Amino acid sequence: MPFNFEKLAPPVFDQMVKEVKPKPTVLKNAVLAFVVGGLICALGQIMFFSYLSMGLPEQDATSATAGTLVFLGALLTGLGWYDTLGKFAGAGSIVPITGFSNSIVASALEFKREGYIFGVGAKMFIIAGPVLVYGFMTSALIGLTYYLVR
Amino acid sequence: MITPVSPQETMPVVTPKPEKKVGAQTYVMTDPPYIAGAYTLVGPKEGAGPLGAAFHQVLSEPQWQEPSWERAEAKMMTTAVEAAIAAAGWGIPDVDLFLAGDLLNQIMAANISARSIGIPFFGIFGACSTMAQGLALGAMLLDGGFAHRVVTAASSHHHTAERQYRVPNELGTQRPMTAQWTVTGSGAAALAAGQVPGPPAGTGTAETQAYVEGAGGQSTANIRVTHVTVGKIMDLGQKDAANLGPAMAPAAAHTILTHLQDTGRQVSDYDLIVTGDLGQVGLEMAFQLLRSEGTDPGKRLTDCGVLIYNHERQDTHAGGSGCGCSAVVLLGYLLRLLNEGAYHRILFVGTGALFSPTSFQQGESIPGVAHGIVLESQTTMWQH
Amino acid sequence: MEKILLAFVIGGLLCLLAQLLIDLTPFTITPGHILVGYVTVGxxxxxxxxYGPLVQWAGAGATVPLSGFGHALAQGAIRSVEQRGLLGAFGGGIEATSIGVAAAVIFGYAMAVIFNPKG
Structure with missing residues (x-):
């Protein structure tokens, strides 16, 4: 004989689960995300000023800053520290460009044992791939729109 | 030439009920098989948890000097199986069948392990319910007279599971509060048919005996599998792969209630009812579902995933999970308590969330399953 | 100094917004969703x-978050359309971000060669 709970509608059961679920520590997460994310951006600003003072034009200084941060994110991932940072900082270490770098390096590193072509080469983009796809698509759409309306 | 039989001549066919089956889903062992030996080994995190001392072996690092985490998991299972056989005082050729599974694609840890052990092998998959599935199938094969000695094993590994089911290990991401931590561990049980004599002193080679002593293996020949309740898939529409407890809770509740109905027993007939890896959220949901049917298990219901870690200190959120979770808690910790007489009879309900990354991405809800195994400590004939 | 502080605050706020999206919305939002969302919306x-004025004002506070990557893609496309017309619409965004993307690929590959995952 079926038990009564077997007939629970998914939304009803969902509601029961929702009441039991532990809540994320929203305030603590928010503060950590703000501080860590802010610090990474402040570091970027310092780098930008340094590159400017080295005589780089503004456009190149921005690119050099992005490149340096990407390198730092990659290095920390390789050393196995970025995942620890991410555990505490949450979005604070995802949103900055170092997080983009982390998503590429973590995937490349992890699938090294599956070989350099189908492991490192292919799996490098399992998380960053969609970012490039949607980034390039949006960029092309904006370019086309601008071409048509300008 | 075949003459068609006229309807009047045929006798009404009554299929007799299978003689070992009671109620809807439960099988009773006529001559209950016993656990002749068991062995568990876990990773460092599990070793540092509250049950650390109960496991037979704790690895110092999760890769165990292997080229990959997957190889480490296979080596863990192989080691557990060989040690369980040694603990039973058997040799590998004595064992008729090997039943094992894990969480990897195509249960590769079990396949690799079976390749090196060389016992006729059935690979089984029940996600995290694999240990219960193995014990159930093993006990039924033994009591059905198909084998005398069966070894069953299950394993999971945090790092192999993480990269297969979730994200790369080095990705900097926060785990939701409902997420569970896949246990790095493997447990193996050597099961013998009820009539097979237990290990008299001096059986097994000197080598295996030394193994038993050296590895801390224990003889648990007084612990028998008396009942098996095979679970039905339950799915109340849960889709969150980071919150698997509630997806499995209905299956656990269903199996527990069906088992009690089938056997005519009460919760109080068991010293403990222990689910596999519902975690804190899933265990609470199981409590709610059981209470809604008028059964309040109170303190007698707990969960291997809740027991294995100190969730505050070890940052494991809702609890442990994985095939290894219930395997090592049952065969390491609970078996000792049964052996020492702290418990007399327990109902072990291995729970599994039967999803894949593909089914999850396609928006499929998660089918849950739970199999019940009754373990009872009984004095064996050969001990007298 | 003031500029650095501004970068800290605005960059921090952009990260905070993503964290609140993860914690407070009922959807399952992964890092992948956040990265894609920030680039597209940026x-x-x-x-x-x-976004342009925000970059002028907050500097790295607006360029370092991935929305800044989106900004570079969009501005690259627009600038290139002005120089080369229709062809620029396709290539402009990629050209403007090529250094960052190539850096990520090259460093990613190098790290995979040098290090092993630690878990």
């Missing part, structure tokens, strides 16, 4: 002329 905001 590009669109840049195209309608909102």
């Amino acid at each position: 590009a669109l905001l840049s195209a309608v002329g909102i």
